[in-house]
Amino acid sequence: MDNNLQPAAxxxxxxxxxxxxxxxxxxxxxAAIAWQRQGIIPGYAPELGQEAAQVGSAxxxxxxxxxxxxxxxxxxxxxxxxxxxxxYMSTHxxxxxxxxxxxxxxxxxxxxxxxxGSVLHAVGWAHGQTLAGxxxxxxxxxxxxxxxxxxxxxAMNFAGVLKAPVIFFVQxxxxxxxxxxxxxxxxxxxxxxxxxxxxxxxxxxxxxxxAVVLATREAAAHARAGHGPVLIEAMTYRRGPxxxxxxxGRYRSLAEExxxxxxxxxxxxxxxxxADGIADDAFLDTALQDAKTNADAVREGVMALGPxxxxxxxxxxxxxxxxxxxxxxxxxxxxxxxx
Amino acid sequence: MQAALNRAxxxxxxxxxxxxxxxxxxxxxxxxxxxxxxxxxxxxxDRVFDTPLAESGILGMSVGLAMAGFHPxxxxxxxxxxxxxxxxxxxxxxxxNYRSRGTMPMPVTLRVPSFGGIRAPEHHGESLEALFAxxxxxxxxxxxxxxxxxxLLKHAAAVPDPVIFMEPKSRYWQKGDVFLDDxxxxxxxxxxxxxxxxxxxxxxxxxxxxxxxxxxxxxxGIEVEVLDLRWLKPIDAEGLAASVARxxxxxxxxxxxxxxxxGAEVAALITxxxxxxxxxxxxRVTGFDxxxxxxxxxxxxxxxxDRILFGIQRVLEYRRG
Numbered sequence: 001m002d003n004n005l006q007p008a009a010x011x012x013x014x015x016x017x018x019x020x021x022x023x024x025x026x027x028x029x030x031a032a033i034a035w036q037r038q039g040i041i042p043g044y045a046p047e048l049g050q051e052a053a054q055v056g057s058a059x060x061x062x063x064x065x066x067x068x069x070x071x072x073x074x075x076x077x078x079x080x081x082x083x084x085x086x087x088y089m090s091t092h093x094x095x096x097x098x099x100x101x102x103x104x105x106x107x108x109x110x111x112x113x114x115x116x117g118s119v120l121h122a123v124g125w126a127h128g129q130t131l132a133g134x135x136x137x138x139x140x141x142x143x144x145x146x147x148x149x150x151x152x153x154x155a156m157n158f159a160g161v162l163k164a165p166v167i168f169f170v171q172x173x174x175x176x177x178x179x180x181x182x183x184x185x186x187x188x189x190x191x192x193x194x195x196x197x198x199x200x201x202x203x204x205x206x207x208x209x210x211a212v213v214l215a216t217r218e219a220a221a222h223a224r225a226g227h228g229p230v231l232i233e234a235m236t237y238r239r240g241p242x243x244x245x246x247x248x249g250r251y252r253s254l255a256e257e258x259x260x261x262x263x264x265x266x267x268x269x270x271x272x273x274x275a276d277g278i279a280d281d282a283f284l285d286t287a288l289q290d291a292k293t294n295a296d297a298v299r300e301g302v303m304a305l306g307p308x309x310x311x312x313x314x315x316x317x318x319x320x321x322x323x324x325x326x327x328x329x330x331x332x333x334x335x336x337x338x339x
Numbered sequence: 340m341q342a343a344l345n346r347a348x349x350x351x352x353x354x355x356x357x358x359x360x361x362x363x364x365x366x367x368x369x370x371x372x373x374x375x376x377x378x379x380x381x382x383x384x385d386r387v388f389d390t391p392l393a394e395s396g397i398l399g400m401s402v403g404l405a406m407a408g409f410h411p412x413x414x415x416x417x418x419x420x421x422x423x424x425x426x427x428x429x430x431x432x433x434x435x436n437y438r439s440r441g442t443m444p445m446p447v448t449l450r451v452p453s454f455g456g457i458r459a460p461e462h463h464g465e466s467l468e469a470l471f472a473x474x475x476x477x478x479x480x481x482x483x484x485x486x487x488x489x490x491l492l493k494h495a496a497a498v499p500d501p502v503i504f505m506e507p508k509s510r511y512w513q514k515g516d517v518f519l520d521d522x523x524x525x526x527x528x529x530x531x532x533x534x535x536x537x538x539x540x541x542x543x544x545x546x547x548x549x550x551x552x553x554x555x556x557x558x559x560g561i562e563v564e565v566l567d568l569r570w571l572k573p574i575d576a577e578g579l580a581a582s583v584a585r586x587x588x589x590x591x592x593x594x595x596x597x598x599x600x601x602g603a604e605v606a607a608l609i610t611x612x613x614x615x616x617x618x619x620x621x622x623r624v625t626g627f628d629x630x631x632x633x634x635x636x637x638x639x640x641x642x643x644x645d646r647i648l649f650g651i652q653r654v655l656e657y658r659r660g
Contacts, residue, residue: 067406098438109406110438114430120396121431124403124411131359131385132407151427154396161391316437317476319444319499322573 025076027291049239052265056212086301116149145176160197165223173238178251191233206234343489362414398427419462433476456509458634466595472572481505483546507544527575534564580612590622619657624650
């Protein structure tokens with residue numbers, strides 16, 4: 001294993017930026033849950049407690065060369081990558097599968113709900129970088145639940161064999177909806193599996209944004225240097241429900257939540273910034289106000305999203321549409337009032 | 340047909356620098372049917388590469404390669420082994436263009452050695468066309484001759500959408516002319532034998548069988564038109580209608596089980612367009628609603644010449660009321 005990849009520690013400005021980002025993610029996440037309760041969006045997948053894992057990992061990527069493959073719970077990744085958050089949130093408004101953002105321009109693959117489905121895509125994309133002689137690294141997210149999927153094992157094996165520049169980023173939040181990690185992951189950790197695929201593994205405190213940045217930078221350097229894939233297991237805790245339709249009270253108690261949730265990632269970073277003299281209370285207040293302002297702006301954007309024009313249903317099925325589909329679109333237009 | 344497919348792949352790799360061939364044993368071995376024979380030696384292990392044994396992995400990786408701008412031509416070794424890849428084909432490959440609002444097209448040509456007729460064990464002979472044709476976002480094509488195999492594979496590899504390319508494995512060693520400079524139209528169905536009494540609609544290996552049937556029927560004065568459907572999605576409804584408008588009778592022949600097979604789709608398309616001219620309900624001669632049988636029972640399952648002749652007789656002798 002190459003031990004000369006320890007990246008430099010984060011600068012004060014990087015730490016402040018991390019704090020702005022985790023705070024923005026926290027506020028937008030809380031806001032989105034409220035929007036669901038208010039009927040603005042039909043559903044949402046909260047990520048309370050995973051802000052540092054998401055922001056820290058995405059923060060480490062090179063948006064010019066790298067590409068990111070999210071699940072449906074990577075709002076913090078999207079925000080960190082600078083994706084238009086109204087376009088991102090449109091997927092939770094049920095405007096369009098995959099979201100209304102442009103995945104090619106933003107370097108963030110479309111959102112999709114098949115657990116583990118996109119992990120193989122990251123391997124294919126990453127191998128494509130090797131074939132093309134590009135320096136890009138693929139970062140793919142999945143959870144402890146998805147680690148049970150056959151596609152994830154196939155992806156790790158393919159990547160190990162091909163030495164594909166992929167980072168398998170596991171957010172182990174302790175729960176796959178109602179099933180705890182110990183009933184989901186044989187062997188106790190996902191990171192332990194990396195050895196079986198000939199792959200470097202890093203276990204990191206997923207509540208510590210700075211540590212996640214460093215781990216991901218180290219993994220990216222390793223992959224970019226042609227040493228093959230890396231598995232990062234970020235230990236987090238899903239503080240809220242799996243989705244806005246979930247009821248965690250059926251499978252865990254509040255006492256258990258308090259016992260297991262660990263340090264709050266946003267508070268942890270705030271404490272560190274204050275202790276190190278990198279930020280003061282005024283900075284933290286400003287970050288919070290900016291985050292709330294941002295969440296309000298996204299709310300306005302989401303509320304302003306009208307229904308999609310019906311013809312779009314037919315527009316993107318094929319790059320080269322068939323005559324049969326064109327005929328169906330014409331028939332729909334004739335038979336429908338929504339012209 | 341094997342040589343025609345091999346040549347089509349070689350020319351695609353030579354002409355399209357984004358094309359890559361991947362799958363189990365496609366490299367050093369040249370594929371279990373030798374369709375990729377010599378391609379790795381000629382184009383290198385970056386363009387033609389062996390993958391670990393995992394069909395979902397092959398298809399999922401192809402999706403990612405397409406996202407990276409490549410034109411993957413994956414192979415699954417046998418049709419029955421496409422089932423482990425169905426999740427990636429249906430939930431990912433077929434939907435990525437839609438999901439990404441057209442920004443991530445999927446120019447992926449999946450080669451599937453298909454259908455029966457080689458006395459293979461379970462899962463080495465299946466007819467998956469209805470399964471794939473039913474999925475929005477996929478196109479499905481099956482060649483019936485070396486000429487069609489060569490041109491349709493080159494064409495499929497140039498289509499910007501996912502194409503399931505169903506190679507009739509019982510015809511791999513069939514000889515036949517390939518007219519390199521005269522492809523003919525690559526879209527739609529093709530009349531491979533004109534006739535005036537009944538149209539036999541078939542694809543893949545069944546086309547040759549229907550041509551044999553037409554020869555025999557001609558001895559009894561029955562002029563059978565054989566229509567090679569070729570594209571199973573999109574189906575050439577106009578080509579179907581044009582043929583049946585002439586013959587006024589149709590029988591569709593396929594190896595797949597009867598129920599919810601493509602024969603039902605063909606029959607519906609013909610009925611919608613030719614109801615007034617039809618002189619009999621559209622007939623179907625197909626496999627049965629049983630798992631594709633092992634070699635010993637294959638001949639009982641796959642539509643044979645006698646069953647097809649009976650099918651023709653039924654529509655010719657149909658009397659209203």
